[in-house]
């Protein structure tokens with residue numbers, strides 16, 4: 090980023106503008122950045138609150154802080170007692186800590202509750218130009234609004250709770266331009282999987298990525314959130330998309346969106362939030378949107394993916410020795426042989442949900458595939474909305490009836506099988522078509538195998554019992 094500039098003198102990127110607008114002070118090495126919104130969940134927060142207590146501090150801006158129970162909650166029987174004592178204790182701690190420090194928290198049964206990165210946008214809490222932090226790597230989701238949204242660790246959570254600020258080094262900037270337009274059955278999920286396959290899990294390390302181009306402009310807010318959500322899987326610090334009509338239409342009338350004259354003033358400001366035409370990015374990537382196909386991961390990191398029409402790659406085809414070794418290890422864990430068409434890989438489970446793909450548009454995409462069809466015998470389907478409002482909306486649209494007829498239960502919201510930190514998990518050796526974001530060893534349960542896909546592919550795969558593109562199904 091440009092270290093020195095005067096307002097208006099040097100062309101700046103969107104990320105630089107938002108960053109500069111939030112610098113409280115700088116020591117040259119680090120900038121002290123003001124946080125406009127701080128979201129909390131059960132993980133990575135107990136020790137932060139312990140630290141506050143030990144130091145005798147209060148929370149500086151409880152009104153800019155919000156907690157939500159997402160990672161540990163049961164999703165089949167919402168009020169079920171959490172059996173595992175340490176997990177039960179940790180689940181209770183968030184509400185206890187929030188109550189002690191005067192922070193609002195959405196608990197099981199509250200209609201606003203859901204995954205942090207889903208409810209922030211849904212409630213209209215995230216606005217273009219804001220800085221948003223949360224104890225979670227997938228905070229990047231909210232950059233879809235042209236906010237600078239970053240995941241932070243426990244000690245940083247404590248710092249923000251105490252001061253509403255955070256010392257950070259200035260990130261580098263990367264522009265990803267996606268040209269053309271996505272084809273039928275191709276989604277934001279496929280776009281981001283294709284990008285990560287191209288640049289690798291460290292491809293955007295240290296950078297804030299800004300997405301531009303016709304294929305990005307055509308995406309819905311939900312799809313933009315999917316793209317920014319997984320931007321962190323390329324090692325980035327954040328992902329951003331400049332606000333436009335789609336952003337503004339999404340925010341209008343949300344519970345925490347500005348109203349009246351404030352709305353008009355904010356919208357005018359939001360429309361000014363874009364990278365200058367002559368702004369220089371530290372790196373540039375171009376992706377051909379027309380060429381992107383439905384994607385599926387075959388390995389154990391999100392960059393190990395190929396179009397669904399491809400075959401499992403041969404490790405010897407990787408020139409880089411490290412990549413070759415990683416592919417060999419991944420194929421052993423995934424129990425896949427080189428040359429196998431991905432479409433022939435049989436699955437035991439499908440997961441549709443998570444902060445990547447647990448929004449209403451994702452459920453609609455799954456319902457569109459499942460309508461008038463049934464799930465293949467023996468395939469377990471986990472359908473988990475990203476928030477209880479998403480669930481409510483799905484019911485209002487009658488999607489639950491489509492799901493029930495297909496043999497699928499619509500659960501209550503939470504992280505669930507995305508990371509298997511609650512009670513939902515796959516058994517060793519089980520293989521899932523999953524709309525989550527990470528396919529690491531054991532991510533969905535010890536010894537479980539994950540193929541990361543879009544909601545439409547997950548639903549189509551549940552119908553046939555093997556990895557399937559929605560366009561493969563007979564009409």
Ligand SMILES: CC(C)[C@H](C(=O)O)[C@@H](O)C(=O)O
Pocket residue numbers: 132133160224225226227240508
């Ligand atoms: C538990 C949490 C800190 C973690 C994250 O940071 O992303 C989780 O949400 C995940 O997706 O692995």
Ligand code: SF4
Pocket residue numbers: 159160204225227443444445503504507508525526
């Ligand atoms: S849904 Fe998954 S990725 Fe998102 S916050 Fe929860 S565990 Fe993390």
